[in-house]
Amino acid sequence: MDLNTLKQTAARRAVEDVEDGMVVGLGTGSTAAFAVSALAERVRLGLRVVGIPTSERTARQAEAEGIGLGTLAEYPRVDLTIDGADEVALGELALIKGLGGALLREKIVAAASERLIIIVDATKLVERLGSHGPLPVEVAPFGWQATARALERLGGQANLRAQEGQAFLTDGGHYILDCRFGPIARPAELEAAIDRIPGVVESGLFVGMASAVIVADEGGIEVLTPSAAP
Numbered sequence: 267m268d269l270n271t272l273k274q275t276a277a278r279r280a281v282e283d284v285e286d287g288m289v290v291g292l293g294t295g296s297t298a299a300f301a302v303s304a305l306a307e308r309v310r311l312g313l314r315v316v317g318i319p320t321s322e323r324t325a326r327q328a329e330a331e332g333i334g335l336g337t338l339a340e341y342p343r344v345d346l347t348i349d350g351a352d353e354v355a356l357g358e359l360a361l362i363k364g365l366g367g368a369l370l371r372e373k374i375v376a377a378a379s380e381r382l383i384i385i386v387d388a389t390k391l392v393e394r395l396g397s398h399g400p401l402p403v404e405v406a407p408f409g410w411q412a413t414a415r416a417l418e419r420l421g422g423q424a425n426l427r428a429q430e431g432q433a434f435l436t437d438g439g440h441y442i443l444d445c446r447f448g449p450i451a452r453p454a455e456l457e458a459a460i461d462r463i464p465g466v467v468e469s470g471l472f473v474g475m476a477s478a479v480i481v482a483d484e485g486g487i488e489v490l491t492p493s494a495a496p
């Protein structure tokens with residue numbers, strides 16, 4: 267099966283868990299986009315939900331496909347959020363998210379959710395976070411160079427994310443520093459250390475937040491639940 271089919275398979279399985287009347291967090295990224303479409307199909311068949319989007323682009327997609335949207339101000343308690351991830355650490359199911367630039371709103375919605383279901387293809391599974399790619403860190407544009415130096419003192423090589431020759435701007439108007447730390451042995455400790463840096467808005471480390479991870483690969487679907495870190 268090609269990658270998109272695997273993503274769609276995981277997305278459809280997650281949307282099966284949505285019940286009538288739920289407030290549903292709508293994730294961001296290519297896998298989450300399949301979940302939005304699958305949810306919209308169920309809405310067209312009569313399912314009643316309120317969607318809480320984690321990005322402007324997800325909001326546009328959801329509205330275009332007929333999902334009614336709300337805000338966290340109206341619905342501070344989210345029943346279920348379905349979102350993707352860039353890396354999933356086997357065992358405790360800590361995540362790296364943010365390669366799509368939506369980590370801040372995703373983390374806020376995830377924290378307001380009773381359940382966070384992550385949907386991935388099997389290529390996202392790692393032994394250690396940081397094995398495949400960088401850790402995105404959302405930072406204030408003011409003094410970002412000093413913030414980058416502080417991140418490098420933690421061991422990460424910080425690169426300002428660019429788009430069309432300009433600094434990439436998140437929905438919140440911030441910059442993103444893609445930080446290569448290499449394999450991260452203790453993600454919770456690193457997350458806490460990054461959070462203490464003035465200028466950091468949020469990191470893409472989601473530790474202890476996933477309720478389950480739905481993984482699609484050639485052999486079918488597997489639902490992982492968190493277990494203690496080895």
Ligand SMILES: O=C[C@H](O)[C@H](O)[C@H](O)COP(=O)(O)O
Pocket residue numbers: 293294295296297298349350351352362363364365366367368369372
């Ligand atoms: O900022 C974007 C989000 O964290 C995405 O969920 C994550 O990057 C995974 O995206 P994709 O499903 O496209 O690999």
